[in-house]
Amino acid sequence: MRPAVRVAAAALAVVTSVHAFVWLAMREEVSAPSVADRFQSMSFAPYGRDANPDKGEPTTEAQVRADVDAVAPYTKAVRTYASTGGLELVAKIAAEDGLKATVGAWIDTDEKRNAREIANALDAARKNPNVVGIVVGNESILRAEKTPEELIEIIRKVKSQTSVPVTTGETWDVWLDHPELVSAVDYIAAHILPYWEGVPADQVVERSIGIYERLRAAYPGKRIVVAEFGWPSAGYNRDGAVPGELEQAQIIRGFASRADALGIEYNLIEAFDAPWKSFEGSVGQYWGVLDANRELKFPLSGPLVPATYTATAAIALLLGIAFSIPVFRMGRLTFTQASVMTGAAALVGAWLATVIDHWLTHYVVGGNKVTFVISIVLLVPLVIVMLYRVEELATIAFGRTPRRLLRDAPTALPARTPKVSIHIPAYKEPPEMLKETLDSVARLDWPNFECLVIINNTPDPAFWEPIEAYCRELGDRFKFINLPKVEGFKAGALRVAMQQTAPDAEIIGVIDADYVVAPNWLRDLVPTFEDPTVGIVQAPQDHRDADRSLMHEAMNTEYAGFFDIGMVQRNEHDAIVVHGTMCLIRRAAMVEAGDWSSDTICEDTDLGLCIVERGWKSHYTNTRYGWGLLPDDFASFKKQRHRWAYGGMQIIKKHWARMLPNGGTRLTTSQRREFTIGWVSWLGSESIGALVAILSLLFVPFVLGLGIAVPQRILTVPILFCFGIYVLHFIALYRLRVATTPLRMVGAAIAAMAVQFTVAKAVYDGFRYKDLAFARTAKGSWLADAARAFPALPEAVIGGGLMLSAIGLRMTNWHAVLEIDLFAFALAVQSLPFLAAAIIGWLEGSTLNAFATWASLRSRALALLPGRTVAESRALPENASS
Incomplete structure (x- = not known):
């Protein structure tokens, strides 16, 4: 086994152990009072997982029957919110499983529907002895769809036609604000949902019991039913109220136990998760005691642990290991290096496992x-x-x-000095700038080179005539080429230069027209080509006008x-x-790769990749040998x-x-x-x-x-x-x-x-x-x-x-x-x-x-210091960058 593989294996073993320990340490386990028998009542909406009653889709008798069978082991009664669209069947089917029913009549601004709702609710109460109450409207006052006076009038009409207790469902504060509503109903059906009030989970049960006591103190002798109580198992927090799987289980089991002990009547919202309720914020879908697949979300007794935590942890560990496999292919590893990389892989594995868990346990629907x-x-x-x-x-x-970085340059000329042809393409470049570049090339400490200056697509003589004359001044090594019309941009000009390159030139050097090169550029780097497999030697670009x-x-x-x-x-x-400057390329490699191509506007990178694809080696040095303009x-x-x-x-x-x-x-x-x-x-x-x-x-x-x-x-x-x-x-x-x-x-x-x-x-x-x-x-x-x-x-x-x-x-x-x-x-x-x-x-x-501005500001600031003279301040360096 290679040393690097042993290092990678050791690092992966350590990181995976730590990863597993973290998951184990973060695993929550909480306790809550057990539910001795069954819950007293649950809000009941018998719609399939993919149904959407808000679009008017009715339920079916088969769906109602299946859902009654699903909740019967966990509740003694059910509450509906409407009596149309198939919900009028609930009371009859609930009786078959021995469940009591509180039927609802939905009340809003549609008076024709209101009439059908009331008629069906009264009919259900008349035909089914298990109906223990009629709830006329649900938060109709809170939603401002009915005034208290209008709702009271409806309640009185319903009461006159039935012997079953009649009420309406409203939040607890509405009952406190409207004593006239209390007088009109047979009992108070109060909704107590601390989540919407931002109450922290550990305070929910006590606060809810306290609200019940406030209602009892305000209306002594009046029957009070907590008609809605619950907590979402997922979704966003609301102030201090944080939804969660364990929070829901603790709160519902704790409240049910306290309510039973105190003789408080209650109804849980709700029996099933409702995937279609995405309009109720992030929590609307997650109030069910059972999920949308009709599976109980938490046990009614014993310790509480996250249902999918172990599976998610296992997936995270496996993914972390899988994402770490590339580390085993690396050479010259250190333990710390491998540990950091496998640690990052473990983090990605944990994230992806969490994403998978979210997708499988949440109702990700629609938009x-x-x-x-x-x-x-x-x-x-x-x-x-x-x-x-x-x-x-x-x-x-x-x-x-790094091992391959070219560092140690020779101190003297090598025994063999192959000819280098330096190509400088120029397009509308300032002549004085280009002259600086040519001067630096003339100073190169290399006996065997030529320099081709290729002016392309520059018709204005003011740009190229001074350069032509300057090349003559510099001597025979410098060749001037003027291409008034050439296709292919810079690559086209460089192709022409290759055609006019000296036949004995082995190395092609390319620099931009604004680059001033160091005298030792070729002396230091050309010897690298003595390895016949080397095709490219690249030096970095740098700049002299920062x-x-x-x-x-x-x-x-x-x-x-x-x-x-x-x-x-x-x-x-x-x-x-x-990069097409400060680059040396073996001529044979360039010819094999097909010369400069105009297929791309980054002809340098394209050519370099073509050369490497043919098996030629490339080398790099981070030593600066040339400085251009920004x-x-x-x-x-x-x-x-x-x-x-x-x-x-x-x-x-x-x-x-x-x-x-x-x-x-x-x-x-x-x-x-x-x-x-x-x-x-x-x-x-x-x-x-x-x-x-x-x-x-x-x-x-x-x-x-x-x-x-x-x-x-x-x-x-x-x-x-x-x-x-x-x-x-x-x-x-x-x-x-x-x-x-x-x-x-x-x-x-x-x-x-x-x-x-x-x-x-x-x-x-x-x-x-x-x-x-x-x-x-x-x-x-x-x-x-x-x-x-x-x-x-x-x-x-x-x-x-x-x-x-x-x-x-x-x-x-x-x-x-x-x-x-x-x-x-x-x-x-x-x-x-x-x-x-x-x-x-x-x-x-x-x-x-401007640096001068900062230098001036610094001088002024220092001049304000005690003991600093004006002369001393003015003596500060003008370049603030130094």
């Missing part, structure tokens, strides 16, 4: 089902990305030092994260992303990122089949995995994150305006958790790998978030458009004076909407519902990338973007 399924489909890629980031974090923070503004410094630090973190790790698997402004920064992401989509469409095990390439499993997850991690996470944010924003009006329930916590917590992993990943890896300061790191985070929407749009464009034109990134301040519109208007609108929605939800969360607070928090988190773009867009046009 909730659509929302639930869409949310899971969108969350799964985010969770995959989270696992990948945890893996990268664990590998860098707790793993072994001190232009705060925005530019943030952009530069953001770039550095990719080259110092992601590229180093991908290099360990020989799966780097090739995009002039935020709009150019976004345009560049859009080009990269859109080109990435083109590459995916071109190469996805080659990532399959039988893709016909020489890619290793590790390489396929790195390229695939790399695409998902970047393009997938950014686009799905933006899509989820926009969908969440569109959902807010339904929550605020229509009172529709917000997503379950199992759907919002992963968003928050993934964001937390992103923040931890960013901070930890920047601190470990990137030479920067905390303030610059904050700037890099803002810059990285600011292009989320841009990447998402590029992904969308990748599906929508087959080919978009190559968009040049403005550099070198050649458009510095051009008038610019605000570069982040869409992001500002979306981000502002998300943040305002979060604030609105939080401020209107009158009952402190946890899910609403979590949803509001998730909205606020989702707003950050959009607001980051808006902040940079605003900062760009502000004086606060």
